[in-house]
Amino acid sequence: MNVRVLSIQTKTKHYPVILFPSLFTTSDWLNQVQFPSRKVTIVTNSTVGPLYAQKIIKILKEKDFIPSMVTIPDGEEYKQLNTVEKIYHELLNQGLDRKGFLIALGGGVITDITGFVASTYLRGIPYFQIPTSLLAQVDSSVGGKTGVNVEEGKNLIGTFYQPDGVIIGLDFLQSLPDxxxxxxxxxxxxxxxxxxxxxxxxxxxxxxxxxxxxxxxxxxxxxxxxxxxxxxxxxxxxxxxxxxxxxxxxxxxxxxxxxxxxxxxxxxxxxxxxxxxxxxxxxxxxxxxxxxxxxxxxxxxxxxxxxxxxxxxxxxxxxxxxxxxxxxxxxxxxxxxxxxxxxxxxxxxxxxxxxxxxxxxxxxxxx
The missing domain is CATH 1.20.1090.10 (Dehydroquinate synthase-like - alpha domain)
Structure with missing residues (x-):
């Protein structure tokens, strides 16, 4: 497969969606998008993190990025405001400023919650999506909908906040449970x-x-x-x-x-x-x-x-x-x-x- 690129142009942002066979056999994907700085925090969960986070961090370090990581529990039930608050505290303790950015590494819950954090942390910082589930790759990573659930219902608190890029590796799907x-x-x-x-x-x-x-x-x-x-x-x-x-x-x-x-x-x-x-x-x-x-x-x-x-x-x-x-x-x-x-x-x-x-x-x- 060749690298395939889609361009998303909205009133608020223009960004690429890039499909790679793998993000681990090459670091070329880092050259396909424009990152705002070298300071980055990866937001992931307790299932995806152990599988892929260190591999991504290694590639980032080789290209002189300064990566940190925040890990939240896996599951839709953790897509809530108290999880968002915990992420805020970790980002502040890491010293992530407005020139830094986030990478969402995970499925739909991670892409939704990372986008929400990015849209509100320090009144808005850039973020990129690396969706690891099929659902996130075909739907939730694209379009800028962010959100969390509350007792009254799903995604009732959220923002429209477009990512700065979406980077898709097809080989993530090989490790997905059926x-x-x-x-x-x-x-x-x-x-x-x-x-x-x-x-x-x-x-x-x-x-x-x-x-x-x-x-x-x-x-x-x-x-x-x-x-x-x-x-x-x-x-x-x-x-x-x-x-x-x-x-x-x-x-x-x-x-x-x-x-x-x-x-x-x-x-x-x-x-x-x-x-x-x-x-x-x-x-x-x-x-x-x-x-x-x-x-x-x-x-x-x-x-x-x-x-x-x-x-x-x-x-x-x-x-x-x-x-x-x-x-x-x-x-x-x-x-x-x-x-x-x-x-x-x-x-x-x-x-x-x-x-x-x-x-x-x-x-x-x-x-």
Missing amino acids: REFREGLSEVIKASLLKGGEFFEFFRKNISMILGQDQKTLEEVIYQSIQFKGEIVQEDEKESGVRSILNYGHTLGHAFEKTLGYGALRHGEAVAVGMIGAAMVAEKMGMISTDLVNIHQKLLVRCGLPTSFPYSVKADSFIQSLLKDKKNVSGSLRMVLLKAIGKPVYSTPVEMGLVLDILPQLVEVEP
């Missing part, structure tokens, strides 16, 4: 359904190759996913309009994460079932046929993703989570729905009763 690799495919399925056309057909026809981690196929599907998201972000950086389509499956997905508990399921799994739910809602509203619901189900099953959960939720708790969704308008539930593959509609008003009608097909509902 479940974590498959959850990343949920975001690829989402992107292919939203984009439609050649992207959807390429993904649908190459699922077996992707699951087998054929490098050329995997590189192409990652590239196309990022390219699609980049086009949307460039048009609508701060989600005032069309960028909302990227939340397909996330309205119900976030509610599942909140009500079932952040440790019970992975984000991509929640989005997978959220997309099935969104398709069922669209069918109930007469927007699509059962055939499109079945296409959702077949894609998810082929990728080893859930189409329902063997858990129970209380209807009232689920409704309360939905009512706190960021996309709602004046207390009215709004969802991203599909009219057809490649034809999403955002900010669609949805009656809560419709969601409650389809909910028992997705999860066991307690009265």
